[in-house]
Structures are given as C-alpha cells and as structure tokens.
Amino acid sequence: MSEYIVTIGLEVHCELKTESKLFCSCPNKFGGEPNSHTCPICSGHPGTMPVINKKAVEYAIKAGCAIGSRINKFSKWDRKNYFYPDLPKAWQTSQYDLPLCVGGEISFEVNGEEKTVHMNRIHLEEDAGKLVHSGGHTAVDYNRCGVPLIECVTEPEIHSADEAVAFLEEMISIFRYSGISDCKMQEGSIRADVNLSIAKRGEPLGTRTETKNLNSLRSVRRAIEAEIARQTDVLESGGRVVQETRHFDDASGTGYGMRSKEDAQDYRYFPEPDLMPVVMTDEDIERIKATLPELKAARRKRYTETLGLSAYDAEQLTDEPSVADLFDGTVALGANPKKAANYVMSEIMRKGKTEGEDGITVGVTAKQLAEILALVDKGEINLVASKDVLDKIWQSGMSASEAVDALGLRQNNDVGEIEKLVRDIISANPGPAQDFRNGNEKVLSFFVGQLMKATRGKINPKIAGELVRKLLTCS
C-alpha cells in the first residue's frame, strides 16, 4: 500500500434533457448544423432578456431530491465573468452563493464494499458553445450555448480512481432513472473535473490540482491514475506540487498544466440583474419530489428481497431504466418473475443491444412480452418459435397472438394428430426403431428431432417424446 493518501473531489457537469435551452426557446438538441440552434438571446446580443426555463429548474430540484439534498426555497442567479470565444456574452449565468440544492449523498459499492460520498451542492447554469479546430482555423459553434446543466460538487471524500468511477456510475444511474438527463458521455452531456491532492498519512492535505473536462469514465480513471503518479514523483524527488488547472490528453494518456494559481481567473461573480430569484414553496418541492420514480438501488433491493432474483440478475435488469421498466410491467401483468427475468436478460437485451446504437433500445411493450411468456407457458408456442414472434412484434403494434398466427407458429398439441405423425416417422425409419427395441435409448431424440424438422418445430416436443416411446415400446 502506498504511503500517500489520495483525496479527490469531483465537479460533475450534467446537461439536462429539457426540450429548450435555459433562457431562450431554442431547441436543446445534440448536433445539428453549426449555429442552427441559436437566437439573439443565446448568442449574447446586447439588450436581449433571458427568460427562465421552469422545466430546467424542476429537473435540477429533482436531481437534488434524488440524492437527498436540502432544496433552497430562495435561490438566485449570478454572473460568472470571463472572456473566451465560446461564451458570447462574456459571462456565464450560474449560481454562486445560493444554489438550488445543498448537501445530499450518494452510496455505491466499490470492490465489494459499501461507500457513501457526501455532496456539497448542485446548482443550475448554462453551458458554453464549442470551439471547432480544423485546417489551421478555429470556428465557433453556439448550438450548445445556453443548454441547461447542473454542476454537482462532491465533498473531498473520494480516495481512488476506482471510487471515483463507481461514484460516477451510480450518479449517472440516478440521473438517468430520474429522467433528468441521458448522461451520454460520448456526446459530452456529462463531464467531470477532478480535484486531487496527495499527502503522507497523518499529515495535512497536500496542494490540489484540478484536471478539467474529462468526458468518459475511462478518461476519469486514467487522469486520476496519471495525476497520482505525477504528484508522487514530484514529492518523492523533493519538489512541491503547484496549485494549477490541468488538462488530460486522452490520446497520449498524460496530463499537462494549463494555468497556475498566480494567473487563476477572478470571475468577479455578481448577482444577475436580468433574472428574478427562484422562490419555491414546500408544496412546490413536494410536488417535484413526487415525480421521482423508484431508483436503481431500491429496485435492485426489491428484485432480490421480494421477487427472489439473484443479485447478479437484479444488477443486470436494473442497468438500463427502460429494461427495468419493461421487466416490472411484465411481472405486474402476471408473468413469473424468474422466467420474465431470464427472457429479458437473454432475448430482449440481446436484441436491444444489436438494434440500438447506444445502451439498449426496448422495442416491445410489457403487454406484448407478458403475452409471449403466457403463450410459452400454455404450450401454444415453444421457446424457439417465441424468438420469431419477438422479431415480428418488435416495434410493431402487433400482439404476440396475432404474430403467432401471422407466422403460422401455433404449436400443435393435438395428441391424435401427433400420434399419426409419430407412426409415419417410425415406419419410415425401421432401422432406428429396431435399435430402440434393442435398448438404445438415444434413438428417442433422433425421432423427436425428425418430427420437429418435419413440422418446422410446431408440435409440442413433450407430447411427441412421450408418444414415440409409447409406440416404439408397444409395436
């Protein structure tokens, strides 16, 4: 074990999935032609007046409620002043001393142990635009300017890259379940800044550095590991760590300093004169809190304790909110939890992964899935045929029963009809029939296989097996 203790605090920026931007009615959409989602307000024309998007305020409060924050009933806006080409107003409208949410905590499992990290605050602010460098020029795209985001600040209670990643995974899950953000790291809708210092055991905290704008869990892990190694080297060689803002280069896997404390910016925060403070009543807060669904940790617990699923299955099913919702809906319609879990984890997740580009796309409703499972249970179709049924109804309005008929897959359970087929197969295969009478039991599956082939899997294999044995024995 290293003799240094690592102390990490995270600042996570998470874009909210509202329809429009924070202070104007431009669409809040990823991508699009550069500067096509802009207007005089979000491109900072002088004299324009911002109007607060109430949904964004609600989502920020919902995020706070999901992690147990105290919601400030009086919260205000402040201008954070700095000049950079991606910020046309030359200030970012943010919240300084009275954020919407204070405190809260997130618990998660890391290397088999439960860990809790306390939150300092969550505030609401606007995103900046994006610089695009190409062909020796730099262009600016203001589509992202004014997109609402929450900045979530943890207390410095994280002590390793593993803990930081596990914390972020849990936070992402909570926000996705809450429906406030897609948290798509590859689209930049969630980004993390890492504040990190190291100190010998028993000594006061060391000088911290801040590595900004990490946009994947992998970058967060690698940046933390690289920065721990760098600070350890500096101290071991008798140097001192300089307080600075750093950038981590994903391609080379190394970090470098951008600016030291001496040239750190003074943002000269001051209250935003163009916006009224946000005033919430207890009833407002309760109403927002009531819109929160059951979150991942609670579902996982319910799946193991009430439905009797294994911890592994519960983890798999709750990974994606849409999958967990499908599973819950199917069980609510009467499906056996274990059978529904197996079907969702094998067929739905396999199919959802192939067709969806990101995460899992669920193309069936709980009603359709419950019907498939009921048809299998009643022996109307077998499991193999159920996959064709699933393909047929995936993203179509057809019911499972309609699909079974459309595909001609309804299983034949008529003993009389199956018996006739069995007699035909036996007389067509006198050799194997004799083998069975001579004591070769394996020949049974040969006959069932032939029957399934002849009927394209449409007869009940259990009835067929029993009849083959009976007729071979008595004839």
Ligand SMILES: [Zn+2]
């Ligand atoms: Zn706009």
